Amino acid sequence: MTKAELRYGIFLPPFHALDEDPTLCLQRDFELIEFLDRLGYDEAWIGEHHSGGFEIIASPELFIAAAAERTTRIKLGTGVMSAPYHHPFMTAGRMAQLDHQTKGRAMFGIGPGLLNSDAQMLGIRAETQRDRMGEAVDVITRLLDGEIITAKTEWFEMHNARMQLGPYKGRRPHIACTSTVTPNGAVLAGKYGLGMVCVAAASLAGYSALDTNWAIACAEGEKAGKPMDRAGLRLMAPFHVAETREQAIAEVSWGFDKWSDYAYQISPQGPASIGLGPVKDMIENQAAVIGTVDDAVAQLERYWDKTGGFGCMLILAQNWATPENTKKSFDLIARQVMPKFAARNARRIESYNWMGDNRVEFANATRTASQLAIEKHAAKGA
Template sequence: MELGYFAMPSHPPERSLKAGHDWDLQTLRWLDELGYAEAWIGEHHTAPWEPHPAPDLLIAQALLQTKRLRIGPGGFLLPYHHPAELANRVAMLDHLSEGRLMFGIAASGLPSDWAMFHVDGTSGTNRQMTREALDIILRLWSDEPAFDFQGQFWKVTKPETMYGFLKPHIKPLQKPHPPIGVAGLSKNSDTLKMAGEHGFLPLSLNLNPAYVATHWAAVEEGARRSGRTPSRRDWRMVREVFVAPTDEEAWRLSVGGMMGRMMREYFLPLLGNFGFLDYLKHNPSVPDSDVTPEYCARHNWLIGSPATVAEKLERVYNDVGGFGGLLVFGFDYSEQPEAWHTSLRLLKEEVAPRIRHLTP
């Protein structure tokens, strides 16, 4: 099982944009030094707790400060980007990465972002735009000759050579393109069906394992549409993780630290407004009011000593039928940096050897 990182990125609203950015860079340097495999960086525009609108700015800097870590947006919100411009920008970033770039895509799920960009997410227009934009990007990266695309949302032309020397020429370094990842949240996720259909990397966000188990069925359903055979080795699982020398210390630093605060002030209220709290419950009869950081720590989070976290991780692995990558959900511990670094180190050095036998 490979270890990676999934950052919204999340920062408390009082943190300056520069200070939050610097914390993310420090974390990415640590991940590289500790031997983590990959990191995904989110994009959001109207959430003070998720304050990074341009993941490629962070990625470009991080690529200069790391040596082995694969890094990618997790993901670019395709409805908010012209697909031809984004195709060229991602291709250029792939060259700068020397092949370490991943390309995460998403449809956007925040109503406030929909409002800013005048995208109708309620009716699913955001998902339709995402599919159309991705189709255009992949065509521009392919060897397909000149074409004229008249879509529902964008009009894009791949022109013929002009004056003998002007022509489309920017393509990714990795062939045919960087690995593409898509994240899924809801039960029987449509985006994960798309991942299975196209052979993309499926990322399951941090929900109760009972719901996450349906995600692989969605991947398989999508794969059947195109005659593919998906591999569980490609499946990434995003989880809240905090490892400390003892269970008591892990509880204090997670529930009593920034993990607990962010969940209490932002993430749980956000999921509640979307009607998604059921996805965190180990039993549907649990009242919404009982879904607190303490409840999540007991039922969903991987927190504790290395032995405890290894045991919990193996239980999740068996509950969902196996997966190939664990992505640590990122939090801003810039006021307790050593605690977060220790957690990342213990996960890599003491938990990972205990779960080496978990091979999908």
Template sequence: MHSRIGLFLSPVHETGQDPHLAIHRNLELVDLADRLNFDEAWFGEHHTLGWGLVGAPETLIAAASQRTRQIKLAHGVVPLSGHHPFHVASRAVHLHHLARGRYILGVGPGVPFDGGMFGLNPPEQRKRLDEALPVVLELVNGEQRITRKTDWFELADAKLQLPRYGHGPLEVALATSGTSVSSPRLIGRYGLSMTSFALPFALLTPGAPEHIGLAQQWKHAEEAAAEHGNTMHRENWRIALPVHVAETREQAYREVRDGYDRWLFEYFGKAAGRTVLAPGASRDRMLEDRVEAGGALVGSVDDVVDGIRRLQEATGGFGTLLVYAADWTTYENTNRSLELLARHVAPRINGFDRRPQEAVERAISARAEQAGGRTAG
């Protein structure tokens, strides 16, 4: 069974805790997600701002591949502007083998904060993505040797020695966020999977219609796909946003409110230097504003089921919800939230709860029919 729910580990961890334990916490979460039948786990790559401690996600993916049974493991994402494309492709194929086909290569241009440390501005990061992406795709899924020279990498008659695992192609996904047009168009041009980050939309504007930006991303990708003879598949569209479930709505908000405030104001505000409070907005209502805008799902099982259904309807449909693990609460509360998602949210979204209920209703109906027959006799 496919839960259509995945885990996205940026991963961010509040400062002031043991980094060693924080790193191992990520593997523990993936172990749990695997047992709970989550479909996927994605690992981000960050090198600045203190909260994002994982600078070598391929090491965690390799470790997780040996500890898990069925969950797919993905880069979320490899910043192509900071890696030689041959090394990206080589690592991807090796991870595909280690995971026995359960690996997904996620790519993107890279975040501006990290780019600045390497002397790269956002336009240069985007340029490098455009140059590296077709090379990586050919090295990973093609058969041709590549000769290519740019101002930052060179290949001469290059081809990987190790074939990819299995006969099918290795899945490649491109990340997109905000109001970006270039990334969705690259996705359509090359027929890639799309991973959309819903985080930025609701940071500043309370009540902002989150789904409009997401739906527009899909439209751009479809248009570019049609221009290049490709077809987009909604089941290969992932949307990542924070999710927390508890037994009641009040409990869910109580569990994450303080952690959300620190994540928003300490991480995005102080560390990243972003303006996170819109003029006239109330700090006390920032969490509610985000949820109402569609930038997070927080509440009871019913609340989260309704939120996912609204997002599916507003976007026209997507394949997998990636639960952005934002480290807003205790490990115990996070584990319980993931369990509620797996046991009670996923089956209602996917319809896997229907047959058992149909069996109950059929048993009741059959008894009523038998009782009616005896009465008539």
């Protein structure tokens, strides 16, 4: 990977406070993805949750199907589908259909399920979720590859199961596993040749595990004969950019406390349970970018150095700022952060400086040429 190849996108849980109309919140999510599509962002990953009242998308596939009709180029992924909550055969079938409906723009993010409250309602024990995720990945990848499967586990069974609809243009849609601090996602990614979405990159523990988990995935991939591709390595973290750091801090105060209160509903540790916390602490600990273009570029450099290069930076769509200021931040990232990190203007700057360095010579040549033209004209009239 080179910095010029780095892709950008969002990770949309979504987070919506309890004082807004949920229908309008969903419409705003669609509008944000349309906006990002026009700006040239590459990806949007949509979450699945069933409790807590804040993260109100229960079916990322339904959302993606509608978002695909509103956009033209941005790729859309389940971010993530909770594998233990769904029969793998039905999951594979829905993803194949979505692959066709989006004409290959659908991506399939898979995880064990984040909110224990969701699992509790379904009678699923937390200690079984990672194993179930692995079992689901195994049969889903095989089904999408065209295998006929007979299998029985403690939570699903199949008898000569085969998919009647193959993937769009015969190619399996991109599949990525979540990776946090544990090596579970990295092992699955390597074993099955999948992408990785490092959803805990903002936390100290998650950041520390970025290079080690990638190394684990590469080692597993080598054993399975499926080399890992850094283009499939994604990092997720919060970014909010404004003209000054003071302005950025003021802007995120609009919704940060509501989000923080929700985090305490999930865990007694609140935002600290995922490595986040008060705005000042997050800035000091480099857990989030709440600042300027230069702050954002510095964070990207930090992630790049830690991983040795990665494929996509996913910005957590956190709704800490107003919708208007959130869009301004994404616009500023597209217009100034992305080109600065990738040195896209290097040739322009070189040309600009070359012109300035030689402006006296060039200006004198222009004046001399003009004077000669005047003199030639005068000579003809003589």
